[in-house]
Amino acid sequence: MTLIAVAFHTGARDRDGWAIAVLERAQALSSARSSSAFARRLAEVAGGSPSVSTYLRWLTGRTTVPAWALLAAAQAAGTTLGELLAPPLGQAEIIARLTEMEQAIARLHTNAVPPPSEAWS
Numbered sequence: 001m002t003l004i005a006v007a008f009h010t011g012a013r014d015r016d017g018w019a020i021a022v023l024e025r026a027q028a029l030s031s032a033r034s035s036s037a038f039a040r041r042l043a044e045v046a047g048g049s050p051s052v053s054t055y056l057r058w059l060t061g062r063t064t065v066p067a068w069a070l071l072a073a074a075q076a077a078g079t080t081l082g083e084l085l086a087p088p089l090g091q092a093e094i095i096a097r098l099t100e101m102e103q104a105i106a107r108l109h110t111n112a113v114p115p116p117s118e119a120w121s
Contacts, residue, residue, distance in 0.1 A: 019065035022084050023058060026073035029084075035059060041076040042069065 032038035039055035050058070050069065057063040074081040087095070 016061055016064055019070060020059060020061060022070050022081075023055075023065060023073050025084050026077040026079070029077040029079055032076075038076065042072050045076045046072040 027035065027038040030038055030041065032041055035056060036052045039050060039052040042050055042055060046068065054063070058065045058069065070084070071081055074084050077084070086092075
């Protein structure tokens with residue numbers, strides 16, 4: 001999945017927003033009761049880093065989320081990075097349906113009969 005696809009699927013538009021969304025999704029999937037608890041779990045998985053304050057800076061976008069943190073977040077959440085980057089359940093189906101509808105509208109525009117005023121001019 002490309003970075004653009006990840007940003008689209010997570011709903012993030014800015015450079016770091018998609019990474020923040022992945023951290024938030026991992027935290028939500030984990031049994032951690034708070035951001036601080038998840039930061040401590042990340043530190044256990046990663047062998048010492050990040051501190052709670054570093055994790056909070058990542059979540060607020062004040063510092064860039066390093067790639068290793070995304071891998072550690074997946075492990076801390078008991079899932080894979082691929083699962084964290086995948087569209088939420090149902091979103092892929094919605095995207096597919098919207099694509100089908102756009103194609104149908106395009107076909108209608110292509111095959112449309114012009115209004116009577118244009119047809120007789």
